[in-house]
Amino acid sequence: MSTTQSERLRELLEPLVSSQGLDLEEIEVDSVGRKRVLRVVVDSDDGADLDRIADVSRALSAKLDETDAMGAGEYTLEVGTPGAERELKEHRHYVRATDRLVKFQLTEGGELIARILKVDDEGVDLEVPGVKGRKPTARRLAFEEIAKARVQVEFGRKNQHAENAEEA
Incomplete structure (x- = not known):
């Protein structure tokens, strides 16, 4: 997809x-054989449930139908949210990943898996899990030290809010 089409679609849909x-x-346009697929990924600080996805999908479909942004050929519109193992690119992504386990690729080489505790304008405060019964340790990473970051799926971890409610 040309940058021009991507920019036009973003200006139209945002x-x-x-x-x-x-x-x-x-926004991503893929060609699969003769078919084209327009994938739009949306999110918010409190997530996006199926009703919100359906509402935005209808609004986007109507807008696309009244313009020529996708050209004359047929296409399929897919609207969804980032996956469970989403890559963190924007500041808001890190904020939304607070209390989540994240795998960091460091700019100086190496990687680190840690839980995001706090995010500010300069970087993230982390809790690095202890190994072999050791206690977790605190660590600070500046955004410049992060080459790539991706949320990790955790199975069997109790929800922090549920733990706090049980203690009260």
Whole structure:
């Protein structure tokens, strides 16, 4: 897809997505044989449930139908949220990943798996899990030290809010 088409689609669709209280995270056009697929990824600080996805999908479909942004050929519109193991690229992504386990690729080489405790304008405060019964340790990473970061799927971890409610 040309940058021009991507920019036109973003300019066209972003106001609609924003009006639904969501952020436009990604736009991708793929060709599969003769078919084209427009994938739109949306998210918000409190997530996006199926009703919100359906609402924004209808709004985007109507807008695309009244313009020629996708050209004359047929295409399929897919609207969804970032996957469970989403890559963190924007500051808001790190904020949304607070209390999540994240795998960091470091700019100086190496990697680190740690839980995000706090995010500010300069970087992230982390809790690095202890190994072999050792206690977790605190660590600070500046954004410049992070080459890539991806949320990790955790199975069997109790929800922090549920733990706090049980203690009260």
